[in-house]
Amino acid sequence: MDAVHDQGAESFREFVAGRSSALLKTAVLLSGGDRHAGEDLLQNALIKVAGKWNRVEDPEAYVRQVLYRQQIGRWRLKWPKREVSYGEVPDSAAGEGSASAADLRVVVREALGRLTGRQRAVLVLRYFEDLPEADVARLLGCSVGTVRSTTHRSLAKLRALVPELGPGAAGPSPSRDYAPVEVRP
Structure with a gap:
């Protein structure tokens, strides 16, 4: 033994x-x-x-x-x-509209700390751990719908806290205008 x-x-x-x-x-x-x-x-x-x-x-x-x-x-x-409150909205990490990768990580980490525990867990599980919604729901003991709505609200709050994460932050967003495709038999 x-x-x-x-x-x-x-x-x-x-x-x-x-x-x-x-x-x-x-x-x-x-x-x-x-x-x-x-x-x-x-x-x-x-x-x-x-x-x-x-x-x-x-x-x-x-x-x-x-x-x-x-x-x-x-x-x-x-x-x-326990929440950390700020008197003013923090300035941009890089000061020139776009943050370096290291600065952005620091800003995102601080912003994650300002989310609720459930919001933070949903984002970590969905995007850091890359788990499907069903697995996140099972781990957190809630429904898939709750995971979806919490993800949506959490991302909106995170984007409000870190504007560098908003649309267009990682370059131009993909176009939704698709050219018609001709299909031949």
């Missing part, structure tokens, strides 16, 4: 060493850009997973699910919510 335990402990250590960086990025995003809160979130998730390690079939998926569920629990416990 000790050999099985030692083998499981070693595979857990290897998993943590190999995947903790990627998992930390997700945890920080779920925590609204707060690195310390993200580290705490990840550490607590790994502690929970360590006790069940030998029964886990897909370790990364399981750890991510524990992360999401823990963060949901944090939102429900936090009342009243």
